[in-house]
Amino acid sequence: MTTQPQNLWNARTRLGEGPLWSSEYRCLLFVDILASRLLSYTPDSGETRSWPLEEACCWLAPHAGGGLVAGLRSRLVHLTLDGGSPRILETLAEPVADTSGHRLNDGKADPRGRLWFGSMDNREQAASGRLLRFDKRGLHEMDRPYTVTNGPAISADGGTLYHTDSPARAIHAFDLADDGTLANKRLHIRFSEEDGFPDGMTLDAEGGLWVAHWDGARVTRFLADGRRDREVRLPVSRVTCCTFGGDDLATLYITTAAEGCDAQSQAGALFSVRPGIHGLSPCAYRP
Numbered sequence: 001m002t003t004q005p006q007n008l009w010n011a012r013t014r015l016g017e018g019p020l021w022s023s024e025y026r027c028l029l030f031v032d033i034l035a036s037r038l039l040s041y042t043p044d045s046g047e048t049r050s051w052p053l054e055e056a057c058c059w060l061a062p063h064a065g066g067g068l069v070a071g072l073r074s075r076l077v078h079l080t081l082d083g084g085s086p087r088i089l090e091t092l093a094e095p096v097a098d099t100s101g102h103r104l105n106d107g108k109a110d111p112r113g114r115l116w117f118g119s120m121d122n123r124e125q126a127a128s129g130r131l132l133r134f135d136k137r138g139l140h141e142m143d144r145p146y147t148v149t150n151g152p153a154i155s156a157d158g159g160t161l162y163h164t165d166s167p168a169r170a171i172h173a174f175d176l177a178d179d180g181t182l183a184n185k186r187l188h189i190r191f192s193e194e195d196g197f198p199d200g201m202t203l204d205a206e207g208g209l210w211v212a213h214w215d216g217a218r219v220t221r222f223l224a225d226g227r228r229d230r231e232v233r234l235p236v237s238r239v240t241c242c243t244f245g246g247d248d249l250a251t252l253y254i255t256t257a258a259e260g261c262d263a264q265s266q267a268g269a270l271f272s273v274r275p276g277i278h279g280l281s282p283c284a285y286r287p
Contacts, residue, residue, distance in 0.1 A: 005234055005254065005271040009041055009048050012268040016255035017106065017200065018059040019270075020282055021245030024066065025081055028245050028253050030270065031057045033105075038086055041253075041270055043246060051086050059107040059117060062284035069285045071096075071117050073103040076134060092287075093139050099128065106150050106200055106241075111158040113286025114180055116142075118149020124167070131163055133180055136287055142182050143174075153201045153209060156280055162188060162209060166197045171211065189226050191216075200241025200255075205278045210252065212239040219254055221275075232275065236267045244279020252279070 014034035022029050027042040036056045040049045059071040060079075067080035067089065075094035080087050097103050097119045107117025113135070120129035129146035132139060143163070150164035154176065161176045169191035174182040189211070191198050196216025203209055208229060209222045219242050220231045238257040245253050251272050258268030 003232070003273065003275070005232055005273045007235075007266055007269045008253075008272050009270045010266060010268070011039060011048070011050070011270055012258050013037070013039070013255065013270075014259045014268065015240065015257045016268060016270065017240050018057070019200075019241055019243040019245075019253045019255050020060045020062070020068075021243060021249070021253070022062065022068070023247075023281070024062065028243075028270070029060055029068070030241075030253075030255050031060065033058050033103075034259060039270075040081075043251070053086065056103065058104040061107065061109045061115060062282055064113065064284040064286040069109070069115060071104040071107045073097060076115070093134055096132065096134075096139065102128065105129075105148065106152070108152055108154060109283040109285045110154040110161070110176070111156070111283050112178070112180075113284065115285050116152045116154065116161065116163075118146060118152070118163070120146065120148050124148050135180065140180070143185065150199050151201050153203050154283070155203060155207065156205070162201065162203075164198045164201065164211075166199060166214065169193075169195070169197055171198050171201070171209075189222055195220075196237075199239065202241075202243045203280055204244065205249075205280055208277065210242050212241050212254065214238050214240060214257075219252070221277075230275070232273050234271060236264050236269065237261060238267065243282070249279040249281065250274055250277070 013032040019030040070079040076092040078089040115134040127145040131143040148166040153162040171189040173188040175184040196213040199212040199214040201211040254271040261267035
């Protein structure tokens, strides 16, 4: 167990987001939304790679048929890295963020193979964002309104979905039914001004919720009842997201943002810590 975060790669991402441990590619994948980049870090070798994208990518999830689902600015695509660089195999849904000035932001698959993700006003001003679900029945609006959507995180049994309204400093919990409907929306965690803003998050194997603090310089673990359990302090203020990875799912990878942080030399770096707790394997989208 290591309690101090390690700077793995000073990638200087403007808006590092969407970390995903890929057992298929044996690396940590993440995105730089504002710079339209896809990045990878391979822990076995320390190799780092960065690819430019024609359209900004906001999040990634495994695809059950191999490769990845990528939430681009306005559409969902099936993406592969076979051949050494990103290649789109097909478009799954288009358009998704179909309002001018909007884009997707943050998403994951649930244990039943459905995709959950949010849309948002790119200027972060209008409360016009939505929580969306995509599955073999198509695209469904599940909740609104949001100014900046973040998360989501889904419990291991698939029965609870957590989703964030970042400017409101609120993380909500929903009951998630087998058929994909949501009920019993409730405030789960409220951030204070000193905390910054809740950003991306992930669950561990014990049901703890790890939440990145934008303008809060840390990641906090919350227990299932919402109580604070522990925190990991970072040397940068804009902490964006986290996920567990490595073959043992015991390394917590943490992305950050350099945008607006010119004086912080490590802003935009990829960090890791081994907190002594294992994570969950990322769920795959199943068409």
